[in-house]
Amino acid sequence: TINEATFAATSNGENISVKGKHRLANDVERVVQEHLTYVREEMCDGWDLIHEEGEMKVYRREVEENGIVVDPLKIFHAIQGVTGHEICHYFWEYQHRMEWETTLDSTKIIEALDQDTVIFFQMHKRVWPTAQRDSCFWSHIRCISNSEEDQPTWLVVNYTTPHPLAPIKPPQVRLIANVAMICETIINEPPLNPKDIKRENIQCKLAYVAFVNPGGWVPSAAVRNVAKREYPRFLRRFTSYVIEQTRDKPILF
Numbered sequence: 001t002i003n004e005a006t007f008a009a010t011s012n013g014e015n016i017s018v019k020g021k022h023r024l025a026n027d028v029e030r031v032v033q034e035h036l037t038y039v040r041e042e043m044c045d046g047w048d049l050i051h052e053e054g055e056m057k058v059y060r061r062e063v064e065e066n067g068i069v070v071d072p073l074k075i076f077h078a079i080q081g082v083t084g085h086e087i088c089h090y091f092w093e094y095q096h097r098m099e100w101e102t103t104l105d106s107t108k109i110i111e112a113l114d115q116d117t118v119i120f121f122q123m124h125k126r127v128w129p130t131a132q133r134d135s136c137f138w139s140h141i142r143c144i145s146n147s148e149e150d151q152p153t154w155l156v157v158n159y160t161t162p163h164p165l166a167p168i169k170p171p172q173v174r175l176i177a178n179v180a181m182i183c184e185t186i187i188n189e190p191p192l193n194p195k196d197i198k199r200e201n202i203q204c205k206l207a208y209v210a211f212v213n214p215g216g217w218v219p220s221a222a223v224r225n226v227a228k229r230e231y232p233r234f235l236r237r238f239t240s241y242v243i244e245q246t247r248d249k250p251i252l253f
């Protein structure tokens, strides 16, 4: 846990880092913990199952803020033959992104805060008839051990942040996002020797959570249609990509 005394704030409220922690470490910690709590909450009132495909279930809650659609989204999925570490690795690593992302024109890292936290600037494909969107967010990958016996939980969080290297240049509109990919690895019929675990014995249980604000008015029906089509498409394509990439590689636990 992070000690408050590790941080200081400047007179204009900006965080500065002290004792080797980067300036956004407090934010990262808070958002990670919020996601871990939120993902365990029951899916009850207000959540609609909007898409089901094999093991994939896509839920959404219809919410508008000042007439702008900000529907929270939760997807649950189970993928055979890969670990949570592998899923999170391919989701977080910049080098692989353009091979599975179909909604981006470009992606780049504008700052590395530490080994597990980088700041991305991304240009999103324009969705007709709306203005083009960009995004600037910290992206953090983490492994959490639950107990000696269980496989650890892996997660990636993407969270919007301002950055001097990424000023908003109208007519471009900035997406505001808080997204998490949270994964657990299940080992079926574990062999006595862990070295004998095969891909056919493993499964990754995945939860993908997204709060995205389009950053400006977009017709509600248009956003909802795009979201309903694009999120399942993303997860289908991304998980096939990870299966393909890891098939003949040693298992990364």
Ligand code: H15
Residues within 6 Å of the ligand: 097, 101, 103, 104, 122, 127, 130, 133, 135, 136, 137, 158, 160, 175, 176, 177, 179, 212, 214, 218, 223, 226, 227, 230, 231, 234
């Ligand atoms: O999570 C996904 N991609 C990552 C890595 O590229 C980035 C993402 C992010 C999005 C926005 C801002 C910051 C970070 O976490 C996969 C995203 C799939 C997106 C599916 C399309 C959603 C459509 C939402 C409608 C917005 C309409 C605006 C005109």
